[in-house]
Amino acid sequence: xxxxxxxxxxxxxxxxxxxxxxxxxxxxxxxxxxxxxxxxxxxxxxxxxxxxxxxxxxxxxxxxxxxxxxxxxxxxxxxxxxxxxxxxxxxxxxxxxxxxxxxxxxxxxxxxxxxxxxxxxxxxxxxxxxxxxxxxxxxxxxxxxxxxxxxxxxxxxxxx
Amino acid sequence: xxxxxxxxxxxxxxxxxxxxxxxxxxxxxxxxxxxxxxxxxxxxxxxxxxxxxxxxxxxxxxxxxxxxxxxxxxxxxxxxxxxxxxxxxxxxxxxxxxxxxxxxxxxxxxxxxxxxxxxxxxxxxxxxxxxxxxxxxxxxxxxxxxxxxxxxxx
Numbered sequence: 268x269x270x271x272x273x274x275x276x277x278x279x280x281x282x283x284x285x286x287x288x289x290x291x292x293x294x295x296x297x298x299x300x301x302x303x304x305x306x307x308x309x310x311x312x313x314x315x316x317x318x319x320x321x322x323x324x325x326x327x328x329x330x331x332x333x334x335x336x337x338x339x340x341x342x343x344x345x346x347x348x349x350x351x352x353x354x355x356x357x358x359x360x361x362x363x364x365x366x367x368x369x370x371x372x373x374x375x376x377x378x379x380x381x382x383x384x385x386x387x388x389x390x391x392x393x394x395x396x397x398x399x400x401x402x403x404x405x406x407x408x409x410x411x412x413x414x415x416x417x418x419x420x421x422x423x424x425x426x427x
Numbered sequence: 428x429x430x431x432x433x434x435x436x437x438x439x440x441x442x443x444x445x446x447x448x449x450x451x452x453x454x455x456x457x458x459x460x461x462x463x464x465x466x467x468x469x470x471x472x473x474x475x476x477x478x479x480x481x482x483x484x485x486x487x488x489x490x491x492x493x494x495x496x497x498x499x500x501x502x503x504x505x506x507x508x509x510x511x512x513x514x515x516x517x518x519x520x521x522x523x524x525x526x527x528x529x530x531x532x533x534x535x536x537x538x539x540x541x542x543x544x545x546x547x548x549x550x551x552x553x554x555x556x557x558x559x560x561x562x563x564x565x566x567x568x569x570x571x572x573x574x575x576x577x578x579x580x581x
Contacts, residue, residue, distance in 0.1 A: 275563050275566075275567035277559075277563035278560060278563050278564070281556055281559060281563070284556075285549075285552065285553075285556065288548055288552050289549060291545070291548070292545055292546065292548060295542070295545045296542075296545070296546070299542060408541050409539060409541050409542045409545075410537070410538070411537070411538040411539070412535065412536070412537055412538075413534075413535070413536040413537075413538075414534070414535050414536075415533065415535075415536075416532065416533045416534075
């Protein structure tokens with residue numbers, strides 16, 4: 268004989284908490300994935316030559332070269348976006364200006380990055396033309412992405 | 428639901444079903460995911476076969492036990508253990524929310540610790556919920572809050 272029992276109130280309360288937690292997780296994960304996709308699409312379009320392209324220039328004055336990169340960072344996601352650019356080089360011949368921009372949802376910010384090579388010929392003959400650059404993108408507060416790559420390619424011997 | 432009469436045949440069927448499903452879910456799939464991640468995301472514990480096997484076997488044993496003893500007090504610690512083990516598993520598999528990839532001179536590091544806390548929340552709640560649920564049922568059965576038994580099927 269199978270017995271049917273009325274579900275106690277406490278069980279309904281526990282089920283309620285379970286549903287609430289599931290909804291929170293779903294909302295957080297869904298919004299983070301959505302934001303990441305939207306931000307990625309916007310930045311990709313920007314770099315591919317959208318309406319406001321990333322502008323870069325290498326200016327050579329004597330033996331000193333200044334590399335300037337201005338990137339418009341749109342934020343189409345739901346979370347504040349922070350983008351930071353840094354780089355480092357073993358000697359003081361290459362100096363990078365750490366730059367960071369905070370972009371609120373729906374807005375856009377401009378990232379102005381400057382890198383100065385005091386002596387280009389010394390840099391070219393040094394045997395180490397790798398400038399460790401770091402691009403940190405943080406979707407506050409949930410996800411942070413750090414990309415480490417070589418910024419040495421930005422240095423053009425004759426300027427550009 | 429606790430206090431229900433479950434036949435031994437039904438218990439065995441549930442246990443066999445749990446064995447098949449959990450072997451696929453906790454051993455076969457993670458193994459292939461680990462093979463895919465090996466060399467790409469070395470920080471993930473899923474790339475270590477012994478991790479996959481050990482956790483897979485533990486999960487399967489606990490889940491089979493929980494399925495066999497469903498509705499009984501002994502299933503409570505098994506359900507909680509599975510939930511807590513899931514937390515450890517997710518934490519180790521994602522290296523505590525810090526994963527890195529290195530490919531052709533570019534290093535990519537992904538950090539999502541806060542997101543991980545959110546992801547393990549259901550498992551932590553499941554571990555707490557199992558004994559609470561049992562206590563509520565026990566109390567209800569003792570105090571007779573539940574309605575008198577009605578014969579639905581014989």
